[in-house]
Structures are given as structure tokens and as C-alpha cells.
Amino acid sequence: MKRTSIFLLLFLLIAACKTSPTGRKQLILLKDAEMNQLGEEAFQDLKSKVPIETSDSINRYVKCIVLAELAFTDDDTGVSSWEVVVFRDSSPNAFALPGGKIGVHTGILPIAKTPGQLAAVLGHEIGHVIARHGNERVSQNQVTQGGMEALGKIGKKEMAGILGGGAKYGVLLPFSRAHESEADLIGLKIMAKAGFDPTESVKLWENMSALGGNKPNELMSTHPSDATRMKNLNDNMQDALQLKREAELRGIVPNCKL
Template identity: 50%
Template sequence: MTSKLFRNIAIGLVSTALLTACSTSPTGRKQLVLLPDSQLNEMGVASFAEMKSSTPASGSTQATKNVQCVADRIIAVLPQEHRQQAWEVVLFNDEQVNAFALPGYKIGVYTGLLEVAQNQDQLAAVVGHEVGHVLARHSNERVSTQLATSQALALGYQLSGEDSATKAAIFQGLGIGAQIGIILPFSRTHESEADVIGLDLMAKAGFDPEESIKLWQNMSKKGASSTPEFLSTHPSHQTRMQDLNAAMAAPKQIYSSLKAANQAAKCY
């Protein structure tokens, strides 16, 4: 009787915590956010400082200027609460084809990306996407999801009787199932959502949103991952291009209006 009462109280407390931690992303999607944004910002600032200490910045003044220009255009169209922050942008001298944005308003671009993002619009697609992660609080949501999942499994383990080999095997399977069924799909949802947010941001900033498709065509030529999509944290290149095409109408209209008014971006 006591065990059953404890179990019901524990489940009730967890359920209440999850319900009261609900938030909404910029696209209207419900989110689980358990941590204060200030804590994620501190982590982002610390991570960025560590990256700067371990990876040198690019020595190319022109390339750095180009990246800064693209980032500044994106930042200028953000909601005020994000636009007024002191964003820091660094072009890292590293061959990996990647970029990132961290809580704490930090943006990093690797020089290797500039070999694939062949013009300002394609670079803007990447920067807009990464900034989209920050606007949508994806880091907080992912940490919260992992925390809630691990706590739920730990709670279930404690309430499911005495230890045994069978019990251990069952919960190991549940852990793998949670990774594939909850955490990875959330990551793919984050990537797809950041693509849509980034598409809107780049168009409002005066960059051609159709270049986002060409960017992923370039990425495909660079090499596709052999990991099946359902086991990956990212959608396949083909899925991304299809989703971007599906969301293209409104951003394309925004860009066309800016271009007609001679307000399109001119970074390089």
C-alpha cells in the first residue's frame, strides 16, 4: 500500500513538473523547457570561450568581414529581445563544414563552410538556421527532454520491484527506445524547425531564400551520411530540400519585395 502511494505521489509530481514547464516555439510548437534560459546562456558563453581558446580565428580580413555582414543582417531582423543583445561572431580557421549559434548570443562559422556555402545567400541560410535554434530555445528543450527522460526511467526503475537480470534488460531496452523514439526525433524536429525559421530570417534580411535549396544540393555533393534518418539527429538532405521547398512561398515573396525596393543584401 505504501509503495503504491509513493508511486502515485512521485508520478503526480513528475506530471505536474512537466505540465508547468510547457513553452511555445516561434512556430507555435509546444515545448518542454525545464531550465532557466540564464543557465543555458552561461553554458553557451563558457563553451564559446573554450572554443576561442582552442581554435584560432581566421586570418582573412575579407572573409571575416563577409561573415560578420551576413550575421549582422540576420541579427537586424530578429525580435527586439534578441536583436538588442550583444551578439559575438567569429570565423574559425577550421576545415570542417559547419557553423553554430549558442545560447548567450554567440555565432561561430568555420572556414570550411565557405567552400560549400558559395555565396552570401547560402551562408545566410546557414546562419539563419543556427540563429533559429537559439530563438526556439532548442538547447534548453533538448537538455530538458534528456533530463525528463532519464528521470522518468530512473523513477520507473526504482518503483518496479527488486533488481534482476530481466529487469535490467528491460530498462536497457527502454533506454534505447527512448533515444530512438524521443530524443532523436526531437533533434530532427529541431533541425526542421530551425530550417523554417532560418528561411524566414534570411528572406527578411534581404537574402534569396531559394539559395537554401542550392546550399543543400552542395552539401549532398560533398557527401551524404550513411546513417539511416530514423537513427540520425538530422533529417536527410533530400527531406530538408523538400521541406524548404514546401515553406518557400512566403519567404520568396518577402525577398522579392525587398529586391524590388533595392533593399536586398549586398555583403559580397
């Protein structure tokens, strides 16, 4: 890379430094509108390929929790309207895309056994969106792979791949773990402000941990370990419980039932 290109890249990287909702410094290279459009395209593609759950009761339940949490969500990413879709998939998972697109697998429902536990999942996904984690991960990926010119070549397939995997040890993996931990804490705050019991977030990860299976070492994983997540949540629990008490005093009591 020529010296002028290096200086230009460094200048752009410095100029692109933003701050997340928790005060963490971020590298953000794309405009919100660009990311939101990519998120919309990727979500439409998923909806055309993955079976969608049609149960009225399940959809009402999930959307009730999302709406309760969105009422206490501050978003400045330009989301015009949030969309949550329940996919008929047995894997215990949920995901978020820029533009306010949230996907929930039916397989998470036996794990997130209470409204509060599902609120922890959905608050986490909302956290990914409002903290621009998709933009940050795409930006990191493009810089790592060779520079600014690659930003103009991102499509829905490339973005889905970047958000879903392909991270590099020591560079993108720590950012992905930072994203997950940050989304946990943002979600903890959102669910508490919406009147859900924040201690249910820890119970969720107890349930996840009880699934067992072969999980990668935290240093080789894009996600923090279950134990790390529970510790981080517990470390921030007193503030979350205070938010829950304040919500109760204002009469905020969510009523979402399956």
C-alpha cells in the same frame, strides 16, 4: 520513483510547456539566463581550444551576413549581444549556443558558395537560438536521464555534450530532427526578410548532398536527410519569396562580399 515525485515531475513538465516561433509545443525547464550563461561558458571554452580564423575579409563577410539577418530577427531569449566566431576548421559545419553564440567553420565556405547560401546557414543557426532549441534539448535530456534533480548539475561540458550528441533513438532523435527542420524554416524566413534570395537555401543543400559520403539513415540520425530538408524548404518557398519581394520594395538589398 515515489508517487509524489512522479506527480511533481508531471506537474513541472506541464507547467514547462512553451511554444516555439513556429507554434510547436516545447518542453522548457531552465531559465533563459541560465542557458545563456552556460552558452557563454561553453563558447569561451571552445575559443580557448579551437584555432580562430584571423582573416579580415572572411570575418567581415560572415559578420556582414549575420548583422543583415539580425536586423530582422525577433529574439526574446535575453541575448545581450550576438557573437559570431569563425573557427579554422575544415569540416563543413556551423553551430549555435544559447546566449547568441554562433560558430562558423571555414570548411563551410567552399560549400556555401554565395552570400545567400551562407545566409541560409547563419539564419538556421540564429533560428536555433531564438527557438530555444538548446534549452529544449537539455530539458529533454535531463528528463530522460532521470528527473528534475539532474537539472542542477549541468555544466559547460555536460551541455556541450548534450547539444552535440548523446541522443537516444526514439526519444531525443525526433526532437533533434524537429529542431533542425524548424531552424531551417526560421532561417528561411529571416534570410528572405533580410533581402537574401531564399532559393539559395535549397542550392546549399544540393551542394551538401553532392559531397556524398556515408550518411546515416534519417530515422537513425539527429538530422533530416538532405532530400527532406530540400522538400521542406521548397514547400515553404512561396511565402519566403513574397518576403523577399517585400524586402526589395523597401530597398533592402544586402551587400556582403568575400
